[in-house]
Amino acid sequence: DAGITQSPRHKVTETGTPVTLRCHQTENHRYMYWYRQDPGHGLRLIHYSYGVKDTDKGEVSDGYSVSRSKTEDFLLTLESATSSQTSVYFCAISEGGANQPQHFGDGTRLSIL
Amino acid sequence: GNSVTQMEGPVTLSEEAFLTINCTYTATGYPSLFWYVQYPGEGLQLLLKATKADDKGSNKGFEATYRKETTSFHLEKGSVQVSDSAVYFCALSPSTSGTYKYIFGTGTRLKVLA
Numbered sequence: 001d002a003g004i005t006q007s008p009r010h011k012v013t014e015t016g017t018p019v020t021l022r023c024h025q026t027e028n029h030r031y032m033y034w035y036r037q038d039p040g041h042g043l044r045l046i047h048y049s050y051g052v053k054d055t056d057k058g059e060v061s062d063g064y065s066v067s068r069s070k071t072e073d074f075l076l077t078l079e080s081a082t083s084s085q086t087s088v089y090f091c092a093i094s095e096g097g098a099n100q101p102q103h104f105g106d107g108t109r110l111s112i113l
Numbered sequence: 114g115n116s117v118t119q120m121e122g123p124v125t126l127s128e129e130a131f132l133t134i135n136c137t138y139t140a141t142g143y144p145s146l147f148w149y150v151q152y153p154g155e156g157l158q159l160l161l162k163a164t165k166a167d168d169k170g171s172n173k174g175f176e177a178t179y180r181k182e183t184t185s186f187h188l189e190k191g192s193v194q195v196s197d198s199a200v201y202f203c204a205l206s207p208s209t210s211g212t213y214k215y216i217f218g219t220g221t222r223l224k225v226l227a
Contacts, residue, residue: 004156031213042202042219043157058214090156096213098206099145099164104156 003027004105006091012111019078021108023091025071031094032074033102034058034066036087043090049074050096081112115140115207119218122200126193126225134188134221136177136203144205146170146179146186151200151220160188160201198225 003026013019023032031050035043035058045058047066055066063085065077078085088109092102120135138144145164149157161170163179163186170177177188186203203218 033214040219043217045214048214092157094213098208098213099162100206100213101147101159101162102215103159104149106154106156 004091004093004103006089006105006108008108009106010109012113013081014113015082016080019081019110019112021076021089021091021110023074023076023105025074025093027093027103028071029093029095029103030071031096031102032068033092033094034064034074034076035090035092036060036085037090037107038087046076046089081110083112086110086112115144115205115216117203117205117216117218119201119203119221122220122222124221124223126223128195128225128227129192130225132188132190132193132197132223134201134203134223136186136188136218138184138186138203138205138216140184140205140207140216142208143181144207146177147204147206147215148175148177148186148188149202149204151202153199157202193223193225195225195227198223 005024007022033048034046044060049055049068091105094102116139147162148160150160161172163170166181168179200220
């Protein structure tokens with residue numbers, strides 16, 4: 001299994017508070033991705049990174065920011081959490097190349113009350 | 114634009130039945146195609162892949178053939194087990210993307226009854 005660790009695995013917080021989710025990899029892969037998974041929507045890309053300090057937006061980036069200061073860590077921040085951001089968040093990594101698969105972490109279940 | 118369409122679930126089968134989960138795609142060029150499986154409480158795991166037309170991906174008794182003429186990548190298994198109960202996702206990686214952003218289907222839940 002690919003070495004991907006997401007933390008925390010579960011979190012409950014209140015509307016308006018900041019939240020940071022962490023993705024840590026031991027594979028030295030260049031590409032990292034943050035997705036959210038919601039019933040009926042499959043996986044939707046929030047942000048991705050193609051190198052240290054190189055990031056770009058996905059399809060549902062509003063309300064989220066990311067940072068990647070080291071190859072192994074990719075942080076997702078909700079500056080002021082809202083109830084609509086209650087979801088399961090997955091990190092994925094890839095070596096890059098159209099025929100290379102993405103490998104996923106076990107997810108973070110985030111509930112915003 | 115690029116898109117993936119999967120059949121609606123849930124799909125409910127008896128053990129040892131034949132499984133087909135349909136997946137069709139829209140993409141320019143020659144995308145790579147993938148099937149992932151997700152068990153409860155876990156992340157997605159790569160099940161199989163195909164990177165060019167007529168390729169057949171296979172793993173753990175599951176198969177899928179990349180059909181460019183019908184833009185399809187249907188997942189099949191000859192005899193399902195209770196342990197195959199999970200959510201299955203079809204995905205594509207566009208050949209023209211330099212950032213390797215996948216497009217995922219919405220997932221199909223499979224329930225296998227003993």
